Amino acid sequence: MTKEEIKNIVIQQILEIAPDIEEGDIEPVENLQSSLEIDSFDFLKILTGMNEQIGVEVPEVDYYKVDTLEHMVNYFFDRM
Amino acid sequence: MSKFLMPSLGADMESAILMEWLVKEGDEVKKGQVIAEVETSKGVIEIEVFEDGTIEKLLVAPETECDVGTPLALIHSVNEDETSQEEESTVLKSIVETSKPEEKTVKKERIKASPAARKKAQELGIDLATISSKVDGTIQLKDIEAMPAKDEKMEDKDGMRRAIAAAMSRSNAEIPHYYLSTSINMTPALNWLEQLNAQRSIKDRILPAALLIKATVNALKSVPELNGFYKDGSHIIKDEINPAIAIALRKGGLITPALMNTQVMSLEKIMQSLDDLITRTRKGKLRGSEMMEQTVTITNLGDLGVERVYGVIYPPQVAIIGLGRIVDAPWAEGDTLAVRKVLQATIAGDHRATDGRTGAFFLDKLNYFLQKPEELL
Numbered sequence: 001m002t003k004e005e006i007k008n009i010v011i012q013q014i015l016e017i018a019p020d021i022e023e024g025d026i027e028p029v030e031n032l033q034s035s036l037e038i039d040s041f042d043f044l045k046i047l048t049g050m051n052e053q054i055g056v057e058v059p060e061v062d063y064y065k066v067d068t069l070e071h072m073v074n075y076f077f078d079r080m
Numbered sequence: 081m082s083k084f085l086m087p088s089l090g091a092d093m094e095s096a097i098l099m100e101w102l103v104k105e106g107d108e109v110k111k112g113q114v115i116a117e118v119e120t121s122k123g124v125i126e127i128e129v130f131e132d133g134t135i136e137k138l139l140v141a142p143e144t145e146c147d148v149g150t151p152l153a154l155i156h157s158v159n160e161d162e163t164s165q166e167e168e169s170t171v172l173k174s175i176v177e178t179s180k181p182e183e184k185t186v187k188k189e190r191i192k193a194s195p196a197a198r199k200k201a202q203e204l205g206i207d208l209a210t211i212s213s214k215v216d217g218t219i220q221l222k223d224i225e226a227m228p229a230k231d232e233k234m235e236d237k238d239g240m241r242r243a244i245a246a247a248m249s250r251s252n253a254e255i256p257h258y259y260l261s262t263s264i265n266m267t268p269a270l271n272w273l274e275q276l277n278a279q280r281s282i283k284d285r286i287l288p289a290a291l292l293i294k295a296t297v298n299a300l301k302s303v304p305e306l307n308g309f310y311k312d313g314s315h316i317i318k319d320e321i322n323p324a325i326a327i328a329l330r331k332g333g334l335i336t337p338a339l340m341n342t343q344v345m346s347l348e349k350i351m352q353s354l355d356d357l358i359t360r361t362r363k364g365k366l367r368g369s370e371m372m373e374q375t376v377t378i379t380n381l382g383d384l385g386v387e388r389v390y391g392v393i394y395p396p397q398v399a400i401i402g403l404g405r406i407v408d409a410p411w412a413e414g415d416t417l418a419v420r421k422v423l424q425a426t427i428a429g430d431h432r433a434t435d436g437r438t439g440a441f442f443l444d445k446l447n448y449f450l451q452k453p454e455e456l457l
Binding site: 041 | 196199221274277278281282283285287288289330354355358362385
């Protein structure tokens with residue numbers, strides 16, 4: 001899977017949780033939770049959705065490595 | 081014969097649109113059965129009947145906007161067979177009289193629009209009906225943005241905002257609140273939770289929010305005076321603990337559905353129920369009972385970054401518990417100073433029902449349970 005494909009899956013997960021967000025609102029280097037007002041519940045939903053889509057689990061100790069869109073894409077890409 | 085009325089789904093609701101009947105005339109219904117779906121400013125809510133019986137007549141057609149208290153259906157109750165004919169006919173007569181004004185109810189056609197478009201239109205105070213004639217199919221965000229901007233004062237027309245304003249003004253005017261706050265060291269509980277989650281798959285992970293709710297429920301069992309109502313001058317303590325969970329809606333506003341019967345739930349079950357409740361809230365699939373049977377409120381503004389939240393009590397409840405953001409803070413232990421994860425827990429209580437001492441006892445119990453998280457399983 002390419003980084004671009006992973007990115008599309010992440011974005012799709014975010015839009016499912018927060019349908020009011022437009023794809024263009026997601027800045028690759030900004031903190032996802034604070035910039036998009038995603039709470040801890042929704043953040044867990046996104047990670048659960050990613051696990052279902054690509055089979056990679058993010059342990060809690062790694063949460064700081066998936067804080068932005070770019071970091072999240074890299075994290076999954078490295079573990080595929 | 082009894083009238084099934086449009087319920088008040090929260091102190092801040094004035095009217096709702098009856099979207100769909102899930103039963104037809106002649107159907108037998110059981111207490112608790114969902115019989116209709118109504119759309120409120122907070123989404124679609126499934127409403128239930130409160131007695132066993134037979135649907136005698138549906139009084140309101142789908143897609144009709146009705147004020148709270150409008151009769152929606154006539155239900156022949158199982159227990160009513162003994163009722164004399166005479167009594168029944170007078171009831172019927174009064175129903176016919178009261179249901180007359182309904183004919184005037186405007187039948188609103190639902191306009192198709194994307195959620196983003198709907199939100200924007202509401203922000204700008206634009207009536208979707210004025211756009212629908214100019215747009216083919218579903219109204220999109222760009223269609224709204226193409227509209228000339230209107231006066232900012234239009235925001236006043238937002239029904240949900242106005243309804244919240246009325247409910248909260250009443251609360252602040254009527255209820256003599258007292259406020260208490262305490263600092264809780266969350267490091268032991270969070271460490272314990274982290275270890276628990278490390279052994280679990282991502283689907284079964286438990287969020288700190290669920291742990292905090294469980295600790296709150298346990299503390300309320302020790303201090304039941306805070307779980308209940310103050311109505312007509314008397315304080316009613318409830319056995320079932322149905323905490324309303326304040327959930328911010330992405331399109332704006334706030335909804336406080338209840339997590340029902342938490343007094344019998346394990347931590348795991350609370351997490352599952354919370355997951356289910358938030359998911360249904362976001363999708364707009366709540367049940368009427370969840371909007372009417374709250375016994376206490378928990379507000380957790382922590383995710384927005386505030387450290388301390390003092391709530392306004394939702395009448396007729398007698399307390400609202402506020403949980404702030406967990407922050408790293410200096411913490412004295414013995415004669416050393418350490419950095420710990422610290423939570424500010426607050427309670428606003430109705431002074432007519434309880435005294436500060438009761439609230440203080442509650443916060444003390446909350447702290448107690450959070451220092452012994454293994455007892456919360």
